[in-house]
Amino acid sequence: NAGVMQNPRHLVRRRGQEARLRCSPMKGHSHVYWYRQLPEEGLKFMVYLQKENIIDESGMPKERFSAEFPKEGPSILRIQQVVRGDSAAYFCASSQGQGMEETQYFGPGTRLLVL
Amino acid sequence: KQEVTQIPAALSVPEGENLVLNCSFTDSAIYNLQWFRQDPGKGLTSLLLIQSSQREQTSGRLNASLDKSSGRSTLYIAASQPGDSATYLCAASSNTGKLIFGQGTTLQVKP
Numbered sequence: 001n002a003g004v005m006q007n008p009r010h011l012v013r014r015r016g017q018e019a020r021l022r023c024s025p026m027k028g029h030s031h032v033y034w035y036r037q038l039p040e041e042g043l044k045f046m047v048y049l050q051k052e053n054i055i056d057e058s059g060m061p062k063e064r065f066s067a068e069f070p071k072e073g074p075s076i077l078r079i080q081q082v083v084r085g086d087s088a089a090y091f092c093a094s095s096q097g098q099g100m101e102e103t104q105y106f107g108p109g110t111r112l113l114v115l
Numbered sequence: 116k117q118e119v120t121q122i123p124a125a126l127s128v129p130e131g132e133n134l135v136l137n138c139s140f141t142d143s144a145i146y147n148l149q150w151f152r153q154d155p156g157k158g159l160t161s162l163l164l165i166q167s168s169q170r171e172q173t174s175g176r177l178n179a180s181l182d183k184s185s186g187r188s189t190l191y192i193a194a195s196q197p198g199d200s201a202t203y204l205c206a207a208s209s210n211t212g213k214l215i216f217g218q219g220t221t222l223q224v225k226p
Binding site (some may be wrong): 004023031033035040042043044045048055056058059075091093095102105106107108109 | 129149151157158159160161164204212213214215216217218219225
């Protein structure tokens with residue numbers, strides 16, 4: 001059973017470009033969480049999704065960021081018009097059930113560098 | 116608003132020592148508390164999950180305790196090894212399942 005997969009592992013973008021980060025949850029998991037780890041800072045929650053639904057987006061910046069988890073395919077975190085402050089490691093995690101009762105399994109992360 | 120704090124921020128011990136990492140949280144209404152390990156440049160590995168109704172969990176040389184009333188959790192590592200060197204993160208789960216992380220304790224175990 002493959003773990004949580006994220007791609008790309010490393011992504012370089014110039015200011016103003018778009019970044020698309022993909023997350024494939026573990027087999028059988030329908031709950032996905034995105035977290036961001038800024039340099040020298042801790043992990044911060046961004047968004048929690050179930051298939052085709054956003055459950056909690058309280059940690060998402062109000063502009064330029066969006067997330068989806070379609071019925072088929074991976075979850076996508078999209079950052080439009082990236083700025084240098086978006087440079088960070090973005091992790092997704094998945095769980096089989098509601099996260100409060102289930103262990104969240106983390107992917108290896110995507111490290112975004114904005115030039 | 117839940118805040119999670121970990122002390123110390125860094126710890127260096129000789130191989131073989133037993134050690135304790137501390138985690139405190141401000142809102143006792145947590146659903147569970149998880150301990151993770153993060154190696155440099157890597158993702159997180161789940162170590163232990165303690166449900167809010169539990170007091171402790173054990174896995175091998177690791178033992179985690181939870182005291183909701185005082186807002187504290189500890190991770191005890193017995194007979195530390197160089198391979199235990201990593202950053203250890205605790206995270207409190209909210210009612211929606213999102214995790215609130217502490218800043219982590221970076222552990223170095225010297226051979």
